[in-house]
Amino acid sequence: MKKTFTRLTVFAASLAVVLLTACTQEQQNKISRDIQNWTGTNGVLEVYAGDKLVRRFLKVDKISTALGTDDKSPRAYRYGYGVLDENLNMLADPDEKKVYFEVSDYSNTVFFENPR
Structure with missing residues (x-):
């Protein structure tokens, strides 16, 4: 039983690697974004x-x-x-609301995961 499980595990891992390498870079990025969107970010x-x-802007889950x-x-x-x-204190205060935003490719922006 253990040999069968090990063979199955090795086969599944090999198949996953083959499938991922067959994907284009854009498809791999989309898979990564889908996983990240599912798990969420801060x-x-x-x-x-x-x-x-x-x-x-805080608690941004993705930028599209x-x-x-x-x-x-x-x-x-x-x-x-x-x-x-609004007060730039790195905290989502109770009076600060979630909003929609747009930023130009030409604007000076930095996006990062909240270290807190």
């Missing part, structure tokens, strides 16, 4: 004007690339949902 998006922090309705081409902005940290 991202922070900061927007800068020069060297000054002007906006911060906008696609054209007809041509499905990527647009020059990203969008998502997060809690607007």
